[in-house]
Structure formats: C-alpha cells, structure tokens
Amino acid sequence: MDPKQQKVAEVWERETAIVEGVDISGPWNRMFGQRVIWDYTPNLIEEIAQLPGGESFAWCYQCGKCVPVCPVDLVGDYGPRKLYRRAQTGISLLDSPDLWLCTTCANCLRVCPKQVDMIQIMPAAREQALLTGRPVPAELQEALENTAKYGNPLGQPARKREAWVKDAGIPVPILHQIQRPVEWLWWVECYPSYHPRGIDASIALARIFHALGLDFAILGREEKCAGDSQRLAGERGLFEMLAEENIRTLSKYTFQHIVVTDPHALNAFRKHYPKLGGQYDVWHYTTLLARELPKLQPLLTKPLPYRVTFHDPCYLGRHNGEYDAPRQLIQALPGIEFVEMLRCRENSYCCGGGGGGMWLDSFAAGHQRRRLSEERVLEAVSTGADTLVVCCPYEVSRFEDAAKSTGVEGRLRVRDIAELLAEAMGLIGEGAA
C-alpha cells in the first residue's frame, strides 16, 4: 500500500489522563489525526454524472426519501439512494442489472429534495451502456430491433397496423384514404393497433368517438411507434428516427388536435417532439371524453354492476398531471361502485411497463420477489373491487397476465375505461347494437 494512504495517519493516546476528575487513561483518550478517505471513490458517480442528463445523479445526499416510494424496492432491493451508494462502493450502474430495473415512474422525483431525476439519468446511463457495447437483455434487444425494422416493438408488419379497423363495425377514417382535414387525429399507437386486448379497447374507443359524432381519423399504416419508451430504454437515436418520420408524416395532413390512446405517446408529443420541430395540441382520450361528458352522459344508459378501482398510469398522472379525467368518466358510469386503492393519484403504484419495462419483464422478474403488475393486482383485489380499470395500453395485458399468475384471475377483470364506457353505451358486450 502507498504509505501516504495509511488508513490512520496518526494516533494520539496518553497512558494517563485525568480530565476534570474523570480518568480517561489509555484508549479512552485516543484521538485520530486527519486522514484521506480512499475507501470510496467518486469515479463511478462521476461516470454517470458526466453524461448529459446524468448530472443530478451526483446531487444525492442519501436522505432515502426515494426508497419507500420506489415501486421496484417494494418487490426487490432498489431506489435511487441505493444506486448512488452502490456506485460509491464500487458497483458501476452501467454494468449492474440495476440499470434495467427502473421503470421511470417518477415517484422518487416527486419526493426528492435534491431533484435527483431518474427520468433523465436512466436513459442517459442506458444509452451509454448501449454505446459502449455492454450487453442488452435479449427481450429488450428484440423489441428495439423490431421497432427499428417495423415501426412497432411487437415485430408486426407496418401495413397490418390498420387491420383492426375492419372489425370496428363502424367507419374508422384513415387519412391516406380520405385525404381531407379532420378536427381530431387519433394516434392509436402500437399495442392498441396490434395486441388483441389493445384492439378491444381501440374498437370500443372508435365506437365511442363515432357515437359522439367526433370528426376524427387515424394514420393507419403510416403511423409508427411514438418511441417514448424506447427513448427511456436508452435508444435516443431510435426515438429521434421515429420522431422525425412521424413529424414528416403528420406534416402531410391537416388536423387541429391529436388525441392519443397511449400516455407514453402523450408524453412524447408534449415534451420531446417539440424539440424536434413537432408542435401539436395533444390530448389523452380520457381528457377529451371527460370534456365531452355532457354529450356522453345521456348515452351511458346500461348500468354496470361492478365494484371498480382505478390504476393511474405513471405517464398520464405523475408525468402529465391528469388524475381527474379518468375518475370523472368512471364516476359517470351508471351502477358503478368506485373505490380507490391505497396507492393512488400522485403516489400511484407502477405497472412495471414504463421506461422499457414492457420489454424487460422476464429480466426484471429475475431480480424481484414478484412483478410490479402482480403487486398491483393484489392491491386491487384487496380493495374488494372486481374490476381494475386502466387507461394505458400497456396495462390491460400486463394486469391480465398478473391476475393469472397470482391466481386472482376469476376475481378481477381488467378493463380499459373505453371498454366500460362502450359497454354502458351498449356499443360492445351483450346486446350491443
């Protein structure tokens, strides 16, 4: 060892010492001289903090407020404070499985007095890991490759993106076919276009829009993934490529507003497309339908005898501040009994799908006692609810799978708000027109 790095530079100790009548002879009066602390280096903290977006990693002062609100810590061993501490003790975030476990749910940022911002740190660190050739969990790699190749993470052909329309039972105008201006451009997104349960919600929503007489159209095969979760998973380049293509496509058409099914698309359009030149007036469909409630309410004629609870999507609630619209819609449903879960609104739990978590399910499950989605459905069941209401397309499939794997399948149905509204309007389900 370097003699300059002696652990204790100097020790003073008097064999005999009596201070104000108290005998503190020997080790009791031992004093240590100044020393240089070398047990911890700031290098691995700096490794993250020097990345654009990673700066706030170094601001952590270890208060630990983030850990009890972290949805990942509840089922594992996580939290921004712990990541900082691990970096301090020699574990590089870039090489740790921790890198892929954050869902960017933003509950830590809500309580952090130092504004340590994992929403910016995580994509920066992940991008650095990708750029330096560190291995990517295989399921995430596949989703990213699919997105680059097909414009959706499911690896489905682009031209099938509008295939669900033929089952909608009502006309769903597609812009490249109608070639006229519309008031609302409906950004359907990937899972609502391709996933069977996503399509159920899309059909329900299309019928609601139609029943309201909304002037809307979709992009169909010209739409590509908005790319927000890929960005948060570290693929900024892929996000920019998708955004540039989508902005180019949108510039071909005339519309007044965009309505999105997916809160992740809402987040991308509101916060990140403007930086690339895409400025739009973007609404989540729950916000739009809540505004239309005076017209919608008289159409909600069929009572639904359900006891329901509601899961706030992180990217609708915490990230974009919309907590009320979904609740207004639920409470407008006739016959419904609405109960809140303990963790709701600003402190809502996370389904585990955000920030790329949608494509890290098996990987994350290997580092957690149970999936976040499983934790959440058990919480939903504990309220006595028989229906878990969602309004983010990641959630229907995640929670339905979780209900199966936790054995509560027969006790909890998972429904998109659009599905319940359409059911109460008699547009889907038994006796639908």
Added chain:
Amino acid sequence: MTIVVVMEQVPDVAEELAIAPSGTDLDRDAISYVVNEYDEHALEEALLLAETSGDEVVAIGIDATGELDQALYTALAKGAQRAIKLTGDFEGTWLSTRTAARLLAPVIEELAPRLVLVGVQAPDDLDGQLAPTLAALLGWPHASVVVGSELVNGMVRVRKELWGGITMLLELALPAVLGIQAARQAPRYVPVSRVRQVMREASIEVRDVEVTSDLAPVPVRLRFPEETGQAELLTGSASEIADRLIELLRARGLL
C-alpha cells in the same frame, strides 16, 4: 490482415409475400428486406475473431435491392472497418447464388483476406451454395455449418455441426471460406444513434460490376405452398375433448 463478411438482403417473411405478375419472381415493390439472419451471425463471428486477432473486417454485398446501404452502415456501426457494395444493372432482379458468387469472387480476391465468412444459407439459397461456390472460384478450402471458429497458428480451427447434435473440429489452411450457421454469441445490438453517426461520418465504397451469363438455372414458376390440410380446434369440456382425441388417435391406428 483482413476478414471479409458477405451481407445479403432477403425478403422479410414477417411481411406478406406476393408473386410478381411474371410468375417467376416476388413482387419486389410489395416486399421489404432484411439482412439474411445467417449473415448477421457471420458478421458477429467475424467481429469476435477480429476482437482477438486485430484483423480488419470488411463487409461486402451485392446491392440487388437498392437498399443495401442500411445493412452496410449497420455493419460499420457494429465494428466493421470497411464496407463495399457492388452495383450494376441487376437492381430489382433476382440473382442466382452462382451469379452472386461470380460477382463477389474477384472483389474478394483483390482484398486478399485470410478468411471469408458468409451465412450458411439464405431464403433464396436454402441449399447453402454461396460458401462452397465462392471457395471453388477462389481455390480456397471451405467448411460450412460452422458454429464456432478460432484463429490458431496460421490456421483456422472451426467447429462444424454434423447431424444429431454431433460436431467435428476441423483445421483449415488460410485463406479459407466459412459458411456460418451460428456465431459463438447472439448478434450484438447496435444503437440507432451509433448507426446514424456512422452514416454521417463513414462512407461505403461502391464498385460497378457486370453480370455475365453463366450456367445458373432459370426460374420458370414461383408459387406458394398449396394447403393440404388444416388444424382442427377441439372444443367442449375437457372430457369431451379427451374422448374426441382418443377417437382421432384410434382412427389413425395410433392407439
């Protein structure tokens, strides 16, 4: 020293395929292309070899689709040092493997590599002729269905898959041509931002080449497989389904 990897784009079978009105080719306006998955493995194996040997990896391909640039830029972003595309008046047509080998061989010879890695097969080369044909034209040794390789003492030692999971270890004098079945590890991921950076900074060398007539067979007709049967979904209660299964198995003399 140099390792050459041959990259080919093939129709993406995730998309629906359509046959052109001529009946002898796919409808090339209606299909999209991906890199042949075995070529992705050949590239990965080449990059792994080069990581220990320090060789220069050169990716080359025949641009029969007009879209090969993307594949070559991706190869550069993954770690290839040079990319060469061969262009000619064959764009939008189908080249036989034999024709392709004749176009590639002189360019490869000029690069004087010590190894040439190609995918063991491709959707339009299911019989895996590219590697052996190239080897024959170049007069070099060849091994196909390779699942791992190593450069040792001026030779290349390869593991070749036989049947039933049996593999054999071979040594080939250099230069040699290998048909790669699988790289030692899954093909690496390259972030799009790296590909985009490479597209700004690197360039692809272009060589004009000419197709000469050869003995390649001429397609007469292309067709989709004819449906000969279909799955039957059994419905009903578990015991009803079980009864029906037993009945079906008995009818076929299996029980």
